[in-house]
Amino acid sequence: MEALIIQLGGKHHKLAEVFRSSDETIAVGRAYNNQLVLADPYIAPQQAQFYYKDSGWRLRILDQANRVLHNGKVIEQEELAVQAGDSLTLGRTELRIYSEDYPVEETRQLLVSRWLHSNSVGFLAPLLALVIMLLTGMCSYYLEDSAEFEWKYYSYFAMAMAGFAMLWAGGWALASRLLRHQHHYGQHLLVTACALTISEVSNIVPSYFGFMFSSAAVAYYLLLLVSFVLFAFMLRYHLFFATNIKRPLRVGFIISGVLTFSISGLYGLMNEASVNDKIYSDDLQPGFMYPVGSTSVDGFMSDWGEAMQELDEMAGERRLEELNENN
Amino acid sequence: MKDKILGLVLLLCSLSVLAEGTAQSIFSSQRSQVYQIRVIDIASADKFSIGSGFLVSPQGHIATNFHVVSSYVHEPDKYKLELVNEQGDSQPIKLLAIDVIHDLAITQAEGMQGQGLQLSPQLLKNGDRIFSMGNPHDLGMTVIEGTYNGFVQHVRHQQILFSGSLNAGMSGGPAFNAAGQVIGVNVSTGGEQISFLVPVTFLATLLQQAKSAQLEEGFEKVIGDALLADQEKFYSEMTDKAVEREKLEEYSVPVNLADSLKCWGHTEDNDKTLYIGIHQHCRSEDRIFVSNQLYAGHFSYNYEWMETDQLNTLQFYNAVEQRFNHAKLASSYDEEEVSNFSCHSDRLDIQGQHWKVSSCLRAYLKYPGLYDASFVMASLEHKDKALVVKVGATTISKANAAKLMNYMMENVQWKP
Numbered sequence: 121m122e123a124l125i126i127q128l129g130g131k132h133h134k135l136a137e138v139f140r141s142s143d144e145t146i147a148v149g150r151a152y153n154n155q156l157v158l159a160d161p162y163i164a165p166q167q168a169q170f171y172y173k174d175s176g177w178r179l180r181i182l183d184q185a186n187r188v189l190h191n192g193k194v195i196e197q198e199e200l201a202v203q204a205g206d207s208l209t210l211g212r213t214e215l216r217i218y219s220e221d222y223p224v225e226e227t228r229q230l231l232v233s234r235w236l237h238s239n240s241v242g243f244l245a246p247l248l249a250l251v252i253m254l255l256t257g258m259c260s261y262y263l264e265d266s267a268e269f270e271w272k273y274y275s276y277f278a279m280a281m282a283g284f285a286m287l288w289a290g291g292w293a294l295a296s297r298l299l300r301h302q303h304h305y306g307q308h309l310l311v312t313a314c315a316l317t318i319s320e321v322s323n324i325v326p327s328y329f330g331f332m333f334s335s336a337a338v339a340y341y342l343l344l345l346v347s348f349v350l351f352a353f354m355l356r357y358h359l360f361f362a363t364n365i366k367r368p369l370r371v372g373f374i375i376s377g378v379l380t381f382s383i384s385g386l387y388g389l390m391n392e393a394s395v396n397d398k399i400y401s402d403d404l405q406p407g408f409m410y411p412v413g414s415t416s417v418d419g420f421m422s423d424w425g426e427a428m429q430e431l432d433e434m435a436g437e438r439r440l441e442e443l444n445e446n447n
Numbered sequence: 448m449k450d451k452i453l454g455l456v457l458l459l460c461s462l463s464v465l466a467e468g469t470a471q472s473i474f475s476s477q478r479s480q481v482y483q484i485r486v487i488d489i490a491s492a493d494k495f496s497i498g499s500g501f502l503v504s505p506q507g508h509i510a511t512n513f514h515v516v517s518s519y520v521h522e523p524d525k526y527k528l529e530l531v532n533e534q535g536d537s538q539p540i541k542l543l544a545i546d547v548i549h550d551l552a553i554t555q556a557e558g559m560q561g562q563g564l565q566l567s568p569q570l571l572k573n574g575d576r577i578f579s580m581g582n583p584h585d586l587g588m589t590v591i592e593g594t595y596n597g598f599v600q601h602v603r604h605q606q607i608l609f610s611g612s613l614n615a616g617m618s619g620g621p622a623f624n625a626a627g628q629v630i631g632v633n634v635s636t637g638g639e640q641i642s643f644l645v646p647v648t649f650l651a652t653l654l655q656q657a658k659s660a661q662l663e664e665g666f667e668k669v670i671g672d673a674l675l676a677d678q679e680k681f682y683s684e685m686t687d688k689a690v691e692r693e694k695l696e697e698y699s700v701p702v703n704l705a706d707s708l709k710c711w712g713h714t715e716d717n718d719k720t721l722y723i724g725i726h727q728h729c730r731s732e733d734r735i736f737v738s739n740q741l742y743a744g745h746f747s748y749n750y751e752w753m754e755t756d757q758l759n760t761l762q763f764y765n766a767v768e769q770r771f772n773h774a775k776l777a778s779s780y781d782e783e784e785v786s787n788f789s790c791h792s793d794r795l796d797i798q799g800q801h802w803k804v805s806s807c808l809r810a811y812l813k814y815p816g817l818y819d820a821s822f823v824m825a826s827l828e829h830k831d832k833a834l835v836v837k838v839g840a841t842t843i844s845k846a847n848a849a850k851l852m853n854y855m856m857e858n859v860q861w862k863p
Contacts, residue, residue: 263761334793334803398821400790400805404768406760407794407801407827414796417856420804421849424791428808428845431789435810438786442812 124170124177125218126156146170148210149182162186162211170202177202177217186211241306249313250285254278256320264324285312296362304361311361315354322346331403332410339403344384352376473578473627474590477501480561482530483582484511484554484619485537486518489527499581499620499633500530500554503566503654507559510650511619512634513545513552514736520545520666521738530556533588544657547670547743548677549604549649550634550736552619553657564621566647566654567628571595576625577609579633579644581617589617595630599643602733603681603707603744606643607631613642671814674735674743674842678817681705681746682840682847686854694862695727696752698826698834701858704748707731722755722766735842740781743817743842747774748855754832767833773807773821774839785819786810794827797856801827806852808845820848822855834859 124141139146139156147154151165158167164183171178179190180199187194189209190202202208204219261274289308297303326346330339355372359365407414415423480502488495498515502508509530519526519542529537540554571577575595582588593611609622613636622631622644631644662669685704693702702710708729715724730747737743751770755763792805804824811817822838836859838851 263759264765331794336790336792398773398788398790398807400773400807401792401803402768402771402805404764404771404803404825404827406764406830410794410801410827414794414801417795417797417853420791420793420795421853423793424806424849424852427789427791431786431808431810434789435786435812435815439812439815 121172122175122177122219124172125220125222126170127216127218128158128213141170141172144172158210158213160211160213163213167210179208241310243306246289246306246309246313249310249317250282253285253313253317253320254282256317257281260320260324281316285309285316288312292358292362299363300361307361308358311354311357315350319347319350322350327403328405328409330401331405334401336399336401336403339401344380348376348380351379469576469625470578470590470592473623474580474588476627477564477580477621477623478588479533480564481580481588481620482509482532483585483588483616484509484515484540485529485531486516487527487529489525495526497582497585497616498618499616501580501619501621501629502559502561502563503553503629503650504563504658505561506658507556508543508563508654508657509540509554509556509559510621510632510654511552511554512632512645513547513550514634515619516542516545516552516554517736517738520670528554530554542666544653544662545666545669546649546653547673547737548735549645549653551632551645551650551653553653555657564623565628566651567624567626567630568646568648568651569624569630571624571630573597577611577622577630578625579609579611579613579617579620579622579642581613581620581633583614583616585616593640593642595624598646599733601707601709603677603705603731604733604735605646605649606634606733607646609642609644610640611642612636612640667813670737671811671817674737674814675816675844677735677744678840678843678847681707681744682843682851686850690858692858692860695750695834696725696754697832697861697863698750698752699860699862700727700750700834700836701854702727702729704729705731705746707733708746720766721757722753722763724770725752726750734777741784742777745777745839745841746843747837747839749774749837751835751837752832753835756831758831760830763831763833767825767835770835771803771805771823771825773805773823774837776819776821776839776841778819778841784811784813786812788819788821795824795856798860800861802856803827804852804856806848808848811842814842816844817842818845818848819843820851822848822852824855824859826861828861 121144124146126139128137146156147166147169148156148158149165149167150158150160150163164185166182168182168188169180171180178199179202181188181195189195190200191207202217204217204222206217208215208217257278258274286309289305289312292308293303293305323343323346326339326342329342330336352369352372355375356369359368359371365371482500484498484500485494486496487493495518498511500509500511503510516528519528528540528542530540531537538556540556542552542554544553545551573596576592577595578590578592580588580590591611593609596608596610599606599608613633617633620633621629622633624630629647631647632650634643634645636642690701691703692699709732710727710729712727714726727750728747731745734742735744753767753770758766786809788807788809790805790807792803795802795804802824806820806822808818808820819841820843823835825835826833836855838855840848840851
């Protein structure tokens with residue numbers, strides 16, 4: 121006779137309670153005379169019974185006070201055959217039925233670098249990453265923004281950045297502690313610091329492309345894209361440490377996408393409200409940084425003419441709208 | 448000696464008596480033909496704004512400022528116009544003609560007594576006494592005495608500089624010479640004892656127009672046409688005249704674009720910013736009142752030379768980037784009046800040099816053909832020096848905006 125294995129609570133990341141049959145029948149219910157006692161007030165004292173018959177397990181429902189669900193559907197008949205992989209809902213408790221030879225999913229690979237996944241990466245690596253982040257920030261600030269020396273403000277800013285990184289990592293550590301019983305603070309801090317460092321470096325790219333295409337829109341959308349990808353990868357590692365989600369990268373991309381989309385949407389709406397904003401490309405680089413030739417004056421004037429033609433059309437539409445409103 | 452002093456004292460006394468007598472005589476002789484003009488809010492039946500006006504013809508034509516009656520012009524369903532005469536009686540008036548450029552309006556009332564004040568286009572001499580009448584702050588009809596000081600310099604539209612104190616509510620009132628003839632119309636003030644009058648010649652022209660032609664289209668069209676014609680004149684004079692160039696460090700830039708502009712300059716050379724910035728700004732300081740939300744006819748240009756020996760190229764270009772923004776336009780901030788800005792930017796090859804150019808335009812909804820234009824260009828040719836040129840113009844036509852851009856791109860030249 122094949123043993124029946126009943127797992128309480130179906131989630132793979134929790135320690136599941138597993139009940140293994142030792143007899144040909146298993147009585148299930150809230151009363152203590154059952155083999156499998158389920159402390160769920162929505163379950164009857166004698167709720168159901170599994171029994172072995174004709175080389176298969178069957179389930180007999182003994183109490184119909186609350187309907188029992190089989191793979192999400194209400195069981196209409198008094199008894200039915202069950203097999204490995206089925207789920208049963210009794211009251212508010214979910215049971216899964218397995219057999220001993222039921223296949224388990226493949227072993228998931230740990231990260232390439234094992235030390236990142238070890239329970240603690242120690243103190244040094246995250247701290248070093250934090251320092252590198254601040255130094256990178258400082259370098260990019262020096263190279264790009266230091267027409268006025270305001271190191272004092274930069275150091276305040278750096279301190280705020282470090283504080284933010286530590287708090288952010290702390291939040292994730294708390295989540296890890298709750299969901300996976302290990303805080304992984306070092307790993308979270310390391311991931312945060314690395315992501316911020318990369319963002320310091322990669323933020324130069326959009327403004328350069330904005331310059332190349334002479335378009336504020338190109339710079340803006342590229343910045344959105346870079347932030348979206350970077351944030352998704354950062355989330356991937358946070359989720360990896362804090363949860364047992366199967367596809368953390370996919371979830372990371374979804375969350376990052378939703379955030380990027382909604383934040384940029386809000387920003388766009390706020391901009392729409394102010395008519396005095398001139399949205400134009402204000403990225404400047406020395407001419408030699410541009411690989412391709414520039415536009416001629418005539419070419420510029422004709423492009424400008426076309427762009428302004430659109431303005432006239434928009435203004436015309438608004439005039440018509442107002443005319444209609446007044447009538 | 449004693450006789451001489453006595454003589455001088457007597458002369459001074461008699462002069463002051465004469466002067467007092469003149470102000471008094473002007474007041475008493477002309478008072479009956481000077482009125483308070485009221486804009487009445489129809490819903491509340493109370494006055495919304497006030498000004499002054501005066502009779503200029505036996506047919507009951509009354510002159511005032513455009514800005515006094517502008518609320519009525521823009522919202523004729525919401526307001527109506529009235530005058531209040533010497534006796535305190537009010538009667539309705541009808542708006543016949545406006546000159547938005549010179550801030551004048553001609554209205555007409557029925558059954559007016561009087562021949563109308565005499566207009567004198569004759570020029571006065573600087574220092575001549577002139578007298579202005581009006582009803583400041585609704586306090587009562589007032590005469591003030593001041594000095595004629597010729598025409599205001601560096602303005603787009605001719606005005607008389609009157610050294611006297613006009614106050615709110617006197618707008619639209621007449622200014623007289625000693626003979627009691629009207630030489631100008633009170634219009635605005637520019638500070639203590641600095642007031643401005645519209646020369647009476649513009650009033651005479653508008654009066655002729657009001658007498659001869661009936662207004663066929665709405666005032667909106669009249670305003671739009673006047674603004675279009677005015678900008679056409681200003682910008683074609685500017686671009687047609689021979690270009691005067693001046694050297695700004697390593698560039699040659701066009702200067703003195705128009706006589707009516709006021710120019711200023713300053714240099715930023717402190718330890719905190721690690722570059723030197725030399726600025727030259729010019730702008731028109733008079734503006735055309737169209738409504739409380741809209742002043743038209745602003746023009747400005749601005750050259751900024753930047754040079755550094757302390758910043759690397761990236762740092763320097765970042766500093767230039769901070770300066771690469773559009774000029775602030777002294778114009779309307781009312782969303783109802785204008786469309787959104789539409790901008791176009793590109794990198795250009797101008798006379799063999801790399802430049803970044805950006806130009807924005809927004810359209811006036813009520814006045815088709817008129818735009819606010821803004822233009823900025825920065826040289827990208829050098830590692831440690833750059834020129835930033837900014838131009839701003841309000842209520843300009845698209846063709847003139849393009850002309851102005853071409854003018855700048857042609858005439859700003861690298862001449863080390």
